[in-house]
Amino acid sequence: MHGLPIIHVRTGPVVGLDSWIKRAFDLVVASIVLVFAAPVMLVCAALVKMSSPGPVFYGQERMGLDGHIFKMLKFRSMPTNVEAKSGAVWAKSGENRATPFGQFMRKYSLDELPQFLNVLRGDMSLVGPRPERPVFIEQFKHKIPRYNLRHKMKAGITGLAQVEGWRVDTDLEKPVVRDLHYIENCSLWLDCKIV
DSSP states (O other), rough: OOOOOOOOOOSSSSOOOHHHHOOOHHHHHHHHHHHHHHHHHHHHHHHOOOOOOOEOEEEEEEOOGGGEEEEEEEOOSSSSTTTTOOOOOOOOOTTOSSOOHHHHHHHHGGGGTHHHHHHHTTTTEEEEEEOHHHHHHHHHHHHHHTTTGGGGGGEEOOOOHHHTTTTTTTTTTTHHHHHHHHHHHOHHHHHHHHO
16 A cells, blocks of 8 residues: 555454353353253164164364364265265255255254254354355355455354355355354354344
């Protein structure tokens, strides 16, 4: 600017005491949910195992805070090796790759319950931008302005975009705009409202 080099440095929005409070909130709520959801999770695990061969859990690579890659846990809702030939496939509404019990779990988001374990491990938060697969991030970061700013906050099980009804399978930009709004305005009170 006017002959002077400028470096714009962005830090994450949750630092210091706020980060400790958010982490404590995550640990307390995730622990409570896991205790109460344990019977449902045991039934889901048993039915996944009985309904199709393969593991109970499915760990999928996702990108979180500062580009950190982690395995996001889900109950397996599709047959094993479903993407072995096709590679990563963007989920579309109306697709039918899931097992019958997998469809039931997806309908009620029961396949997402193991993500509370990701919260306890510190990979995710209760509230934040939903994590995406690295292969799709490579596409989105060139199409959607400021997309990579979503990685300045820990990924969440839910977020502002989800509770407002915006889904990436219908519109790519609106959820990102809401995620960025959350990042710029995050607070414990907003997390409580979203949860």
